[in-house]
Amino acid sequence: MHAGHGQVIELSSEGGNTQARIACPANLIPAPGQYLLAGSASPLDPLPVPLFSTESTPFGFTAAPPVPSAWMPGTNLSLRGPLGRGFTLPHTARKVALIPFDDDASRLRGLMVPSLNQGAAVVLLGDSDMGNLPDAVEVQPFTALEEVLAWAEYAAFDVLRESLPGLSKRLGGSNWAAAGKEAQVLVQTPIPCGGIGECAVCAVTFKSGWKLACKEGPVFDWEEVFA
Ligand code: FES
Numbered sequence: 691m692h693a694g695h696g697q698v699i700e701l702s703s704e705g706g707n708t709q710a711r712i713a714c715p716a717n718l719i720p721a722p723g724q725y726l727l728a729g730s731a732s733p734l735d736p737l738p739v740p741l742f743s744t745e746s747t748p749f750g751f752t753a754a755p756p757v758p759s760a761w762m763p764g765t766n767l768s769l770r771g772p773l774g775r776g777f778t779l780p781h782t783a784r785k786v787a788l789i790p791f792d793d794d795a796s797r798l799r800g801l802m803v804p805s806l807n808q809g810a811a812v813v814l815l816g817d818s819d820m821g822n823l824p825d826a827v828e829v830q831p832f833t834a835l836e837e838v839l840a841w842a843e844y845a846a847f848d849v850l851r852e853s854l855p856g857l858s859k860r861l862g863g864s865n866w867a868a869a870g871k872e873a874q875v876l877v878q879t880p881i882p883c884g885g886i887g888e889c890a891v892c893a894v895t896f897k898s899g900w901k902l903a904c905k906e907g908p909v910f911d912w913e914e915v916f917a
Contacts, residue, residue, distance in 0.1 A: 691771060692717050696728070696750065698757075698765040704744075704821040707755035709796070712741070714750045718769050719743060722800030723776030723876050723909040727884045728753075728767045730760070738770070740881040744799040754796035773884050775909050779804055780844050780872050787842035788814045789835070791849040791857050795820050797876055798848050802827055813838050835860070845873040851894055851903075858916055873912035879903045 696714030720726050720743045729738035743751040786805040788798040795816055802824055805812045812827045820829055830838055849857050879892040885905040892903040
């Protein structure tokens, strides 16, 4: 974990949401699924906010929406991170499914280029405008979920904490480990303290007990979430 400074370079719209290009030292760039805590001097944003990367850029990264509305190009940021546990893309995976259960693919986009670079075919599920994607990424509607999961060797989910029961119900007790597949789940929660204050606002309850998304996640293995 590092601490340093960054700056908002550019704001842009992606799929109707505002994302921010952030300049920062290389050692602060979060890997897919990890996050930074970012604070500005603005009195409108007194608390730091978690930033997830959609893609690395030459001098930083592009932060997934939402970003604070007070941020403008030139806003200086204090940054702490990378924090949390990110995705672990199996290097043998040649069929990768990206599944934003709540229809926001931004936190999964960082897996696209690494997957394509290792020769994998990538399918993204979504029913809304997914913005600019690499040409090789295939988009399928959410009705194809079961078909895509049967095809995939590795699946990465992004789901709101409150949507976990709905995801479990939709999947109907699929046993990925028994099928020789791997899957991971990014569980979205508020992350106000990043584990420093042990506020437990980010706690996620699983059958085996509760875990802190800020430190033990926000990416969990499939077995941790649904076993
Ligand atoms: S965000 Fe405070 S303990 Fe996780």
